[in-house]
Every structure is written in structure tokens, then in C-alpha cells.
Amino acid sequence: MHRSYQPLKPVTNRYLQQRWDQDNFENHRRKVSSALPVVDTKGMRTPAHVQLKLKKLQLQDERLSIIDRDNRLLANKLADIVCSKGLVDHRNQYHLRSLNADKRREELLLVSRQNQAIYQRITSRQSEYRRQLWLDDWERVQRRRGDISRYPQGLGDKQVQRGKYRSLRKVKFAAVESSSEPSESCSNTDTGRET
Numbered sequence: 001m002h003r004s005y006q007p008l009k010p011v012t013n014r015y016l017q018q019r020w021d022q023d024n025f026e027n028h029r030r031k032v033s034s035a036l037p038v039v040d041t042k043g044m045r046t047p048a049h050v051q052l053k054l055k056k057l058q059l060q061d062e063r064l065s066i067i068d069r070d071n072r073l074l075a076n077k078l079a080d081i082v083c084s085k086g087l088v089d090h091r092n093q094y095h096l097r098s099l100n101a102d103k104r105r106e107e108l109l110l111v112s113r114q115n116q117a118i119y120q121r122i123t124s125r126q127s128e129y130r131r132q133l134w135l136d137d138w139e140r141v142q143r144r145r146g147d148i149s150r151y152p153q154g155l156g157d158k159q160v161q162r163g164k165y166r167s168l169r170k171v172k173f174a175a176v177e178s179s180s181e182p183s184e185s186c187s188n189t190d191t192g193r194e195t
Contacts, residue, residue, distance in 0.1 A: 011017040
């Protein structure tokens with residue numbers, strides 16, 4: 001092999017030159033592999049709280065604990081079924097009970113007592129209005145209205161009760177003569193006009 005080796009410079013012994021060049025090359029490769037960089041290009045270290053993810057571990061532990069609890073409950077139920085010789089418990093013998101029924105009952109009693117007290121105060125109170133004075137005043141007003149009215153008061157009510165509406169008679173005026181003097185049948189007092 002040393003005979004086919006071609007060194008860069010002319011040498012007397014090709015074999016030795018090949019060995020020296022090979023040693024130099026291996027030494028160079030060793031130095032390159034063990035060389036440390038001058039510039040730090042590693043980047044930032046990942047923070048521990050990002051790398052560890054404690055919340056994820058906590059959620060996973062909680063999920064596993066829930067699964068374990070469900071498994072235990074299911075195992076207990078299966079053991080009860082095995083020990084019960086096939087009996088089925090299908091009766092629900094419990095009474096519905098509200099947690100705040102007592103408080104609602106007390107509030108209802110309190111409201112009913114307050115309503116009774118208000119009712120007693122209202123019924124025991126005397127009226128401040130004088131109803132008899134109002135009735136006397138109304139009768140007096142009715143009498144005055146009857147005294148000053150031109151037509152009798154009960155006439156319209158009687159007509160409505162009978163169901164007949166009397167039409168007012170049309171007054172026929174005499175024809176006015178061609179003269180400028182008014183006729184005797186039509187006077188100033190009858191028509192209410194002034195000439």
C-alpha cells in the first residue's frame with residue numbers, strides 16, 4: 001500500500017511518510033473532537049417548572065385516585081352480588097326530605113302572623129271619613145239640582161225604561177211674506193232674534 005501512497009512533497013521513504021501523515025491526521029481528529037467551543041451556542045436551560053409540569057401530574061394523580069375509588073366501589077358491589085345469592089334490592093324505602101323545610105315553615109308562620117296583626121289593626125281602626133256628612137251633602141246637591149233644572153229629572157229615565165225615544169216635533173215656521181215686515185205669527189220673542 002505504501003507504494004501507491006502519493007505524498008505532497010518528495011520524500012525518500014514513502015512508507016514512513018504515510019505513517020507520519022496518518023498519525024498527524026489521527027492526532028488532528030482527536031483534537032477536533034475534544035475541542036471546546038469559544039461561543040456558547042447551547043441555548044437557555046429549560047426551567048424546572050416548565051420541564052416538570054406539576055399541574056399535569058396532580059391532575060393525573062386525581063384521575064387515577066377517582067378510577068381507583070370507582071374500581072373499589074364496583075368490586076364491593078360485585079362482592080355483595082356474589083354473596084347475596086342473586087337477590088335484587090329494588091325497593092327504595094326512603095322519604096323525601098328537604099334540607100330547608102323547617103326554615104321555610106318558620107318564614108311562612110312569621111308572614112302569617114304579620115298578616116294577622118295587620119288585619120287586626122285595619123279592622124280595629126275607625127274610619128276617618130264622615131260618610132253620613134257625604135250622604136247629606138249629596139242629597140242637598142240633588143235637591144238643588146232638581147230645583148234649578150228646567151225639565152223634570154225622571155223624564156229621561158222613563159223614556160229609556162219604555163224603550164221608546166220620542167222624536168222632537170219640528171216647528172213649522174210661517175212663510176215670510178215678501179214685505180220687509182215680519183208676520184204676526186213670527187215675533188221677536190218666539191225666535192229669540194233681534195231685528
